[in-house]
Amino acid sequence: MIPIPRTIKYESDLDHAFREKIMATQGCENIWSCIQCGLCSAACPISIYMDYTPRKIIAMTREGFREEVLSSRTLWLCASCYACEAYCPQNVNITEIMYALKRHAIEEKKYPRNFPIPELAKSFFTYVKAHGRNAEFWVVFRVWRKVALLRLVKMFPLGWRLLIRRRLPLRRERIRHTRQLKTILSNLNGEV
Amino acid sequence: MASKNGDIPRIGVYVCHCGTNIGGQVNVPEVVAFARTLPNVVVAREYKYMCSDPGQMLIKEDIQKLNINRVVVASCSPHLHEHTFRKATLEGGRNPFLFHMANIREHVSWVTQDPEKATEKAKAIVEAAVYRIQFHEPLESKHVPVHPDVLIVGGGIAGITAALTLADAGKTVYLIERESSIGGHMAKFDKTFPTLDCASCILTPKMTTVKDHPNIHLMTYAEVLEVDGYVGNFRVKVKKKPRYVIEDRCIGCYVCIEHCVYKTPKHPSEFDEGIGLRKPIYIPFPQAVPLVAVIDPETCIEFKSGRCPKKCQKACREIVGRDAIDFTQKEEILEIQVGAVIIATGFQIFDPSRIPEYGYGRYPNVYTSLEVERLVNASGPTGGAIVLRDGRKPQSVAIIHCVGSRDRNYNPWCSRVCCMYSLKLAHLVRERTGAEVYNCYIDMRTPGKGYEEFYEKLLHEGVHFIRGKVAEVTDWTINPEEAGKLVIRVEDSLIGVVRRIPVDMVILSVGLEPRSDAEELRRLFHISCSAEGWFLERHPKLAPVSTYTDGVYIAGACQGPKDIPDAVAQAGAAAGEVLSLVDRGVIELEPNIAVIDARRCSGCHVCIALCPFSAIAFHAEENVARINEALCKGCGVCVGACPSRAISQQLFKDEQILAEIEGLLMVD
Ligand SMILES: Cc1cc2nc3c(=O)[nH]c(=O)nc-3n(C[C@H](O)[C@H](O)[C@H](O)COP(=O)(O)OP(=O)(O)OC[C@H]3O[C@@H](n4cnc5c(N)ncnc54)[C@H](O)[C@@H]3O)c2cc1C
Ligand code: SF4
Ligand code: SF4
Ligand code: SF4
Ligand code: SF4
Ligand code: SF4
Numbered sequence: 018m019i020p021i022p023r024t025i026k027y028e029s030d031l032d033h034a035f036r037e038k039i040m041a042t043q044g045c046e047n048i049w050s051c052i053q054c055g056l057c058s059a060a061c062p063i064s065i066y067m068d069y070t071p072r073k074i075i076a077m078t079r080e081g082f083r084e085e086v087l088s089s090r091t092l093w094l095c096a097s098c099y100a101c102e103a104y105c106p107q108n109v110n111i112t113e114i115m116y117a118l119k120r121h122a123i124e125e126k127k128y129p130r131n132f133p134i135p136e137l138a139k140s141f142f143t144y145v146k147a148h149g150r151n152a153e154f155w156v157v158f159r160v161w162r163k164v165a166l167l168r169l170v171k172m173f174p175l176g177w178r179l180l181i182r183r184r185l186p187l188r189r190e191r192i193r194h195t196r197q198l199k200t201i202l203s204n205l206n207g208e209v
Numbered sequence: 210m211a212s213k214n215g216d217i218p219r220i221g222v223y224v225c226h227c228g229t230n231i232g233g234q235v236n237v238p239e240v241v242a243f244a245r246t247l248p249n250v251v252v253a254r255e256y257k258y259m260c261s262d263p264g265q266m267l268i269k270e271d272i273q274k275l276n277i278n279r280v281v282v283a284s285c286s287p288h289l290h291e292h293t294f295r296k297a298t299l300e301g302g303r304n305p306f307l308f309h310m311a312n313i314r315e316h317v318s319w320v321t322q323d324p325e326k327a328t329e330k331a332k333a334i335v336e337a338a339v340y341r342i343q344f345h346e347p348l349e350s351k352h353v354p355v356h357p358d359v360l361i362v363g364g365g366i367a368g369i370t371a372a373l374t375l376a377d378a379g380k381t382v383y384l385i386e387r388e389s390s391i392g393g394h395m396a397k398f399d400k401t402f403p404t405l406d407c408a409s410c411i412l413t414p415k416m417t418t419v420k421d422h423p424n425i426h427l428m429t430y431a432e433v434l435e436v437d438g439y440v441g442n443f444r445v446k447v448k449k450k451p452r453y454v455i456e457d458r459c460i461g462c463y464v465c466i467e468h469c470v471y472k473t474p475k476h477p478s479e480f481d482e483g484i485g486l487r488k489p490i491y492i493p494f495p496q497a498v499p500l501v502a503v504i505d506p507e508t509c510i511e512f513k514s515g516r517c518p519k520k521c522q523k524a525c526r527e528i529v530g531r532d533a534i535d536f537t538q539k540e541e542i543l544e545i546q547v548g549a550v551i552i553a554t555g556f557q558i559f560d561p562s563r564i565p566e567y568g569y570g571r572y573p574n575v576y577t578s579l580e581v582e583r584l585v586n587a588s589g590p591t592g593g594a595i596v597l598r599d600g601r602k603p604q605s606v607a608i609i610h611c612v613g614s615r616d617r618n619y620n621p622w623c624s625r626v627c628c629m630y631s632l633k634l635a636h637l638v639r640e641r642t643g644a645e646v647y648n649c650y651i652d653m654r655t656p657g658k659g660y661e662e663f664y665e666k667l668l669h670e671g672v673h674f675i676r677g678k679v680a681e682v683t684d685w686t687i688n689p690e691e692a693g694k695l696v697i698r699v700e701d702s703l704i705g706v707v708r709r710i711p712v713d714m715v716i717l718s719v720g721l722e723p724r725s726d727a728e729e730l731r732r733l734f735h736i737s738c739s740a741e742g743w744f745l746e747r748h749p750k751l752a753p754v755s756t757y758t759d760g761v762y763i764a765g766a767c768q769g770p771k772d773i774p775d776a777v778a779q780a781g782a783a784a785g786e787v788l789s790l791v792d793r794g795v796i797e798l799e800p801n802i803a804v805i806d807a808r809r810c811s812g813c814h815v816c817i818a819l820c821p822f823s824a825i826a827f828h829a830e831e832n833v834a835r836i837n838e839a840l841c842k843g844c845g846v847c848v849g850a851c852p853s854r855a856i857s858q859q860l861f862k863d864e865q866i867l868a869e870i871e872g873l874l875m876v877d
Contacts, residue, residue: 052615054651055700059680064707070700104566104680106616 031081044113057101067091087127092119093134136160149192218249221277225259225284234318236328247339265297272301281338283311304347311338333876340872344865348800355441356548365393367765368553370780376424386429390497399586402633403663416498440760451538453504458533461500468524482580485590549787556721556766559613566681573598575715603713610650614720624720625770628654631718647673677702721770743769754783801843801860809855816847
């Protein structure tokens with residue numbers, strides 16, 4: 018028999034300290050003001066692909082649905098376009114809250130696995146940190162190798178056509194003083 | 210220490226616990242023990258509730274048995290109980306102004322955390338009162354007569370109701386309405402929620418009664434210019450705008466309108482919210498009161514070029530035989546005297562073109578709710594048919610709630626009536642067109658008798674209720690189903706998905722906001738506005754129709770968004786307050802007025818220009834300024850300004866204030 022998972026939430030499933038943590042981030046203080054009108058979701062150009070609409074993310078954050086929020090794809094789909102914030106009748110800084118949540122998702126390693134966008138972010142960052150420049154082919158290659166090998170095979174004909182038209186350079190460019198870049202970046206992350 | 214008027218002060222001090230309001234924070238017995246040590250204090254007592262009957266008895270008994278001649282009560286704010294204790298002092302046999310109140314609740318227990326510090330502060334305030342009261346003198350309150358006539362500004366349902374109530378009680382009422390007809394917003398509706406009774410069937414009889422009532426002087430097309438005076442005695446200047454039709458002669462026969470050189474109406478009708486058209490000479494709606502034509506000089510050819518054959522005038526003269534049209538009419542200024550004023554100027558709707566996402570003014574089939582009220586009205590421009598601008602019947606209609614309301618970018622408040630009128634319009638649209646109706650709301654607010662039942666009824670009628678605030682209305686379509694339609698984008702938040710819904714017609718349920726000229730009116734009548742611009746009531750619960758200006762009352766939607774039942778209830782309440790004032794016939798004035806010592810006044814005129822209530826006049830024979838006791842509000846401006854120190858203010862004399870300060874500083 019296939020077990021049917023329970024959907025009811027007990028208070029012990031929730032993390033009520035979570036909202037305080039998010040609210041402690043500058044710009045995220047007014048999460049309380051949300052009246053759940055859904056205007057953000059309707060204004061958002063990406064919400065049609067999100068697993069939880071921006072309004073739901075706000076509600077779930079407030080009520081301590083930490084696991085669900087941090088592993089949501091919504092955080093990674095958000096295009097930071099600020100449409101939601103511009104229209105919100107309560108002036109909730111939704112985009113800032115999305116950023117704060119994304120940071121928590123990275124710190125707690127809760128982001129959705131096998132989902133290309135966090136991988137893309139990671140791959141881009143690692144590559145640029147090492148070389149000082151982006152190389153589309155290698156960044157994309159790494160993402161798909163990680164999340165969907167099969168997709169990579171399917172994408173071969175497209176890649177080939179781009180390659181022979183010299184639209185997808187394989188050459189890895191790098192800047193001269195990569196060591197200095199690394200120092201700058203680790204300073205930014207407070208890792209000195 | 211003997212007081213100024215010779216007697217030896219014998220002071221009684223009474224410290225109130227106010228339940229735990231004061232007693233919970235301040236050590237009352239300690240304050241009482243301290244009070245006993247103060248000069249001239251004969252007795253000091255504590256009591257749980259000084260304002261209760263036994264509390265007041267303490268004062269009366271001590272006056273009689275211990276021959277107390279000064280009373281200090283340390284309790285709450287004078288706003289609440291100064292009157293109570295002055296009365297107790299009087300009933301005990303002393304002049305009521307030999308009493309002083311020390312506020313140790315609002316000023317101490319409610320605002321001080323530390324009980325020890327609270328007790329110290331309470332002692333200081335009691336000591337200040339004890340020092341001050343030594344200098345109190347017996348004073349007499351002044352009584353002035355109240356003029357029995359009443360002014361009502363605004364002839365909407367609130368103004369009409371108040372006018373009829375007062376006129377039926379035999380009072381003479383002046384009803385001033387800015388538009389050419391009374392009726393206000395209600396006159397524009399076809400049906401009213403929640404009972405769906407016909408608006409004009411219930412309003413028109415009231416309007417005609419106003420017109421015919423012997424006690425009501427109706428002035429339409431008129432505005433208040435100036436207000437002078439004070440409670441019981443206001444002098445008001447009213448401007449009557451020219452309508453170019455003599456009211457007493459016009460019989461409202463429409464003949465002039467038929468004969469106007471414009472064969473068909475060309476100008477947007479204000480009353481029809483621009484949905485219908487009118488001619489330069491018009492009657493705004495068939496039930497208008499007074500039923501008198503008006504000429505709009507902005508669109509009338511005679512006023513623009515002076516070369517119109519004036520067929521209207523000829524028709525009125527020759528066909529009707531009334532000769533009512535007078536192109537030379539001038540504005541008139543009238544002066545009236547009244548004892549009380551009711552302001553009932555209502556609201557204006559939010560202008561939705563401020564929200565570009567909703568496309569009002571850009572897409573012809575986006576309407577305001579008020580425009581749709583005119584569409585559904587049997588005497589409106591379409592005779593009650595709900596049709597699009599091109600005459601088609603809509604097959605699907607979206608009603609967007611909270612337009613301009615509950616939104617910090619526009620108006621943060623809930624407009625209270627729009628959920629209900631949106632339900633009403635949903636019902637009417639379904640009834641008359643059979644269209645699919647989508648009500649997009651944030652929260653459904655239907656608190657009121659029979660209101661939730663009305664919502665329930667709509668649920669049964671098959672209206673789609675989508676919980677979500679619409680983000681945009683667009684004509685950008687993405688599939689054949691949407692072609693030629695307007696598309697709304699909204700999160701169906703109960704389901705958690707975003708939806709696109711193609712519709713033929715969009716109705717914007719615009720909110721209510723204060724009239725744009727509310728600020729000017731506020732200044733004219735010296736009343737206050739809330740931060741949002743609604744007229745401010747004296748107390749939100751206990752004095753909802755009074756203002757901080759005595760004799761000026763407010764009723765209806767000018768005080769805040771409200772529906773007809775609430776507007777009518779307020780109008781009744783305001784009429785009741787006016788009756789209580791006017792029928793009393795006299796008012797007692799607080800004797801805290803300023804007096805000029807003629808021997809000291811040098812006749813310099815400084816005070817005269819400064820008095821905000823124009824209470825000071827110059828008497829040339831004696832070369833001194835003198836204050837009109839009835840006009841002085843005791844603001845104290847002149848007192849501080851007089852270079853000869855000739856002016857003092859009763860209850861706030863220099864020696865009283867200095868003694869108070871000294872007392873405050875005695876406690877270390
Ligand atoms: C679209 C819509 C539908 C509604 N439907 C309903 C309904 O079905 N049922 C219901 O109970 N309520 C309904 N309401 C609410 C209703 O309109 C108000 O409750 C009611 O009109 C309030 O009456 P009032 O007299 O206070 O104000 P108003 O109706 O605004 O009347 C004020 C009057 O004062 C006049 N005035 C303004 N300023 C001045 C001035 N300076 N000098 C002289 N005169 C002045 C105005 O010309 C006007 O005649 C609806 C509101 C809207 C917007
Ligand atoms: S638009 Fe603002 S108030 Fe509305 S649901 Fe989104 S965050 Fe909450
Ligand atoms: S900022 Fe993110 S959540 Fe907000 S509207 Fe843009 S994509 Fe959507
Ligand atoms: S024709 Fe004369 S009486 Fe008739 S409506 Fe016109 S102005 Fe009035
Ligand atoms: S009454 Fe309803 S539609 Fe009007 S502002 Fe309040 S919630 Fe919105
Ligand atoms: S106290 Fe104020 S109101 Fe009275 S006369 Fe002086 S300035 Fe005028």
